[in-house]
Amino acid sequence: MVQRVALITGGARGIGRAIGLSLAGEGWSIALCYRTSAEAAEETAAACRERGARALAVECDVSDSGACEALVARTAEELGRIDALFNCAGPYHRRPLLEETLEGWHAMFDGNLHPVFYTTRLVAPIMREQGFGRIVNFSMANADRMAAQPGVTAHYIAKSAILILTRTFAKVLGPDGITVNAISPGFIDSGSAPSEELASMAKKIPAGYVGSLDDAVSAARYLVSEEARYVNGTNLVLSGGWGV
Numbered sequence: 001m002v003q004r005v006a007l008i009t010g011g012a013r014g015i016g017r018a019i020g021l022s023l024a025g026e027g028w029s030i031a032l033c034y035r036t037s038a039e040a041a042e043e044t045a046a047a048c049r050e051r052g053a054r055a056l057a058v059e060c061d062v063s064d065s066g067a068c069e070a071l072v073a074r075t076a077e078e079l080g081r082i083d084a085l086f087n088c089a090g091p092y093h094r095r096p097l098l099e100e101t102l103e104g105w106h107a108m109f110d111g112n113l114h115p116v117f118y119t120t121r122l123v124a125p126i127m128r129e130q131g132f133g134r135i136v137n138f139s140m141a142n143a144d145r146m147a148a149q150p151g152v153t154a155h156y157i158a159k160s161a162i163l164i165l166t167r168t169f170a171k172v173l174g175p176d177g178i179t180v181n182a183i184s185p186g187f188i189d190s191g192s193a194p195s196e197e198l199a200s201m202a203k204k205i206p207a208g209y210v211g212s213l214d215d216a217v218s219a220a221r222y223l224v225s226e227e228a229r230y231v232n233g234t235n236l237v238l239s240g241g242w243g244v
Helices: 015-026 040-051 065-079 104-132 152-178 195-204 213-225
Strands: 005-009 031-033 055-059 084-087 133-138 178-185 235-238
Touching: 005 015, 005 065, 015 031, 015 040, 015 084, 031 065, 040 055, 055 065, 055 195, 065 104, 065 235, 084 104, 104 133, 104 152, 104 178, 133 152, 133 195, 133 213, 152 178, 178 213, 213 235
Parallel strands: 005 031, 005 084, 031 055, 084 133, 133 178, 178 235
Antiparallel strands: none
């Protein structure tokens, strides 16, 4: 039986961490990358190993194409294959459009959009040779609406572009047994936002509550499962109805 391998960018914390721990408990091997959260990444890798999985924690700035090459090469070499890629990494900042700096503008594309291209093109030959692959990119709820976003303009454009890139890769790689899909979370309690802020937002969500990490994990696990083999090029909005 093939032991599946998942590569997770932004896997030290939040949704990426939760996905890694869940898959590790199901026998997957896990490679996670981090940029600055070395201690959290090592703790996550250790927790995966406690579940009986092989696990790597690799320092990698995914905005650097060369670093992405090293990350994918090390994962394939040490774990033998790559069956699933989760592009979870994605920096964020809020700033009025006319106050945005050039550095801040470029950082949103370098950290959110470009890594999806870098990593996908690198894992594609590996997955093609295997005849199997699952790629899951993270966008954001409302990204498909092309709405004005004066406070998070660059971030929003990058997340919208991820949907176009997802659909394009889905069309290109579909004939090779590789699916490429997106998850677009709304408000998820990943531990990074104050509880009072989340409680306030819950009043604006039709479901009446903020999503949990388990909700995100369930969506991710479905998209890499055999049950989702015919799901390709889709965008799964995970928002409890917020923004519809």
